[in-house]
Amino acid sequence: DAKTTQPNSMESNEEEPVHLPCNHSTISGTDYIHWYRQLPSQGPEYVIHGLTSNVNNRMASLAIAEDRKSSTLILHRATLRDAAVYYCTRWEGNKLVFGAGTILRVKS
Amino acid sequence: NAGVTQTPKFRILKIGQSMTLQCTQDMNHNYMYWYRQDPGMGLKLIYYSVGAGITDKGEVPNGYNVSRSTTEDFPLRLELAAPSQTSVYFCASSYLGLPGALYNEQFFGPGTRLTVL
Numbered sequence: 468d469a470k471t472t473q474p475n476s477m478e479s480n481e482e483e484p485v486h487l488p489c490n491h492s493t494i495s496g497t498d499y500i501h502w503y504r505q506l507p508s509q510g511p512e513y514v515i516h517g518l519t520s521n522v523n524n525r526m527a528s529l530a531i532a533e534d535r536k537s538s539t540l541i542l543h544r545a546t547l548r549d550a551a552v553y554y555c556t557r558w559e560g561n562k563l564v565f566g567a568g569t570i571l572r573v574k575s
Numbered sequence: 576n577a578g579v580t581q582t583p584k585f586r587i588l589k590i591g592q593s594m595t596l597q598c599t600q601d602m603n604h605n606y607m608y609w610y611r612q613d614p615g616m617g618l619k620l621i622y623y624s625v626g627a628g629i630t631d632k633g634e635v636p637n638g639y640n641v642s643r644s645t646t647e648d649f650p651l652r653l654e655l656a657a658p659s660q661t662s663v664y665f666c667a668s669s670y671l672g673l674p675g676a677l678y679n680e681q682f683f684g685p686g687t688r689l690t691v692l
Contacts, residue, residue, distance in 0.1 A: 503681075510579075510665050510683030511618070554617060562633060563608075563681060565617035 471500075471555045476570040479545045487540040487569055489555030494535055499558060502529065502540050504551040505568070511554065514540065545573045576601050579684035581666050587690045588656040596651040596687050598666030606669045607649040608681065609633075609641065611662040618665060624649055656691045663688050 472490040479485040491500060501516040515522055515529045517538070522529040528541040542549055554568040582597045600607065605626050610618040610633075620633030624643040638660060640652040649668075653660060664687045671679040 510667070510686055511681075512683065513680040562620055562623060564620075565610075567615075567617045 471557055471564075471566045473553075473555050473566060473569045475567070476572065478572045478574065479542075481547060481573055481575050482544050485542040485545045485549070485571065485573075487542075487553050487555075487571065488537060489539070490537050491555070491557060492536040494557065496535070500529070500531065500538050501556045501558070501563065502527070503554045503556060503565075504549075505554070506548075506551045511565075514553070545571075547573050547575060549573055578602065579666055579668055579682050581664075581684035581687050583687060584685070585688045587692060588653075589692060590656060590658065592656050593652070593654050594656070594689075596653070596664055596666075596689075598649045598651065598684060599647050600649075600666075600668040600682070601647065602668060602670070602682065603646060604668035604670050604682070605646070606671065606679075607643065608667040608669075609639070609649070609651045610665045610667065611635065611660075612665060612686075613662050621651065621664075653689075658691050661689060661691045 499516050499518050502514040503511040504514050505511040515527050517529045531538045550573045552568040552570050554565050556563050556565050579600045608623040609621040612618045619635045621639050622641040624630045627643050627646050630641050643649050666684045667681045669679050669681045
């Protein structure tokens with residue numbers, strides 16, 4: 468059963484870049500990696516997804532290792548509003564599977 | 576668009592009571608999902624639906640039932656509530672459910688916090 472592994476928590480200073488790692492060593496060749504985040508007392512929201520290439524959007528960048536066993540979500544300049552739980556998720560069939568996620572704390 | 580709406584926001588049930596959690600989306604999405612989130616944990620899929628009249632079990636379906644009579648609505652029914660069902664329940668929808676496809680981003684509702692005493 469494919470799994471994703473993330474650190475329990477990370478801390479960052481405001482206005483600095485944040486690199487959130489995810490290990491998915493058993494991922495299959497056609498599985499996409501999706502990232503969601505959950506702000507306090509809210510439902511999760513989509514951040515970004517990718518398969519093999521690095522991806523960028525207005526919220527973040529996603530760097531995927533060449534062997535696809537790991538990926539890193541990059542927030543280029545963390546703000547206090549980025550404090551959230553970040554989930555590296557995978558698809559199983561037509562179901563999205565969430566792990567425990569990484570709690571990101573941002574210090575001012 | 577209101578997106579995904581859920582009612583109620585909070586509810587306290589006694590053991591053995593029943594209730595229905597409502598979920599409505601106005602984005603004409605085909606796929607809808609119900610998740611539960613226990614404290615400090617990630618989300619676990621309860622049931623999902625790929626379209627009106629079609630539902631399927633997720634990881635933790637026991638103690639729940641769903642129906643999908645319209646594209647917009649996907650209610651979750653709890654029969655005989657138990658303390659183990661104390662959780663936050665999230666409904667989500669997406670246009671598609673295909674990994675990596677465009678338009679398969681899941682949109683989540685604000686959640687229903689349920690306590691069973």
